[in-house]
Amino acid sequence: MFKSLFHWKVLLNIVIAMVFFAGLVWLTFRWLEYHTNHGDEVPVPNVMNMKVHDAIKILDDSGLEYEVDSFKYDPKFRPFQVLAVFPSPGASVKSGRSIVLKVNPRTWAKVAVPDIIDRYKGLAFNQLTLVGLKVGDTLFEPSIQRDAVLRIVYNGSSIKPGTLLPKFSSVDLVIGSGPLRNVSIPNLVGRTVQESKKIIAQALFEVGIVDHEDGGKDDSDIVYYQDPSVGSLRDQGMQIDLWASKKTPAEMQGKIQQLDDMYRPKIDTTLAPIQYNEVPPPTVEQRPAVIKPPVSNTPSTSGATQQPASKPKTNGTTSPASTNTAVKQNTATPQTTKTVDKPKPKKVVIE
Secondary structure, eight states, X not given: XXXXXXXXXXXXXXXXXXXXXXXXXXXXXXXXXXXTTTTOEEEOOOOTTSBHHHHHHHHHHTTOEEEEEXXXXXXXXXXXXXXXXXXXXXXXXXXXXXXXXXXXXXXXXXXXXXXXTTSBHHHHHHHHHHHTOEEEEEEEEOBSSTTBEEEEEEXXXXXXXXXXXXXXXXXXXXXXXXXXXXXXXOOOTTSBHHHHHHHHHHTTOEEEEEEETTSOOOTTSEEEEEESOTTOEEOTTOEEEEEEESXXXXXXXXXXXXXXXXXXXXXXXXXXXXXXXXXXOOOTTTSOOOOOOOOOSSOOOTTOOOOOXXXXXOSSOOOHHHHHHHHXXXXXXXXXXXXXXXXXXXXXXXX
């Protein structure tokens, strides 16, 4: 087996394979040198602090490519001034190599305005600061959304979220100051539903129920009834209900009367008002007399019994006068045990 490995034919095949492999490697490197321009190098020209147009012309003359990168604005330098070069000036690069030029832009890069509509003003200020925008004036406008952002104003014009503005630009914010109190309800009877909705929105009220007589949703119907009534005082943000029909309000008097009975019932004012009169306190003459019990000079002892008064001696018959006197004395005794009456509370008479 080992003798067959060292046969001259086997060794010849190995040598031929090695020569073929070496030739293939040599040809590969030669092709790479030709394809990559090996040894053909040029120095990077110094284009620092030049205008970008002049720097591009010099790179073209040197056979080099270029890429312009406006990375950030620096107000210390002129617009379109080359601030950095990569690879650095003087470095040897092959012809056709792309050189990156860091250029100062004309102004700050533009940023998108965040969506802060209907947001609380504190959150809106933070979002604008995070994207690089400044808050200018804050204008307050009556609205039911207190302290919420209603509009964004830039240079006197309203802008929408997503608009691109230069970084560090100032924007003004229109903020709701809350609803007004006791605002008069506008007259909507005789107008179309479409016109009434616009008037309600302009007065900062809300559209409530819209009842069409035919059950449709045609905004060209004429309003013949509204609640609250015309001239009523309400706070902004309250709802206004509408009743509309294709007929005129004069033709809807029967329906209007029914709605009046439902939403504006009449109060009978012919009844006399209820009066409350206070009864004055009783005077000294009107107060009940207080009877004081008699004071006995001889103190009574416990267990002792009071001896009855001696009766006059009679011959066995009792006179009427003496009988009446005894009755009077017996009836007068209970009066001495009455207590003092308290004054009665004041009475209120309702007529």
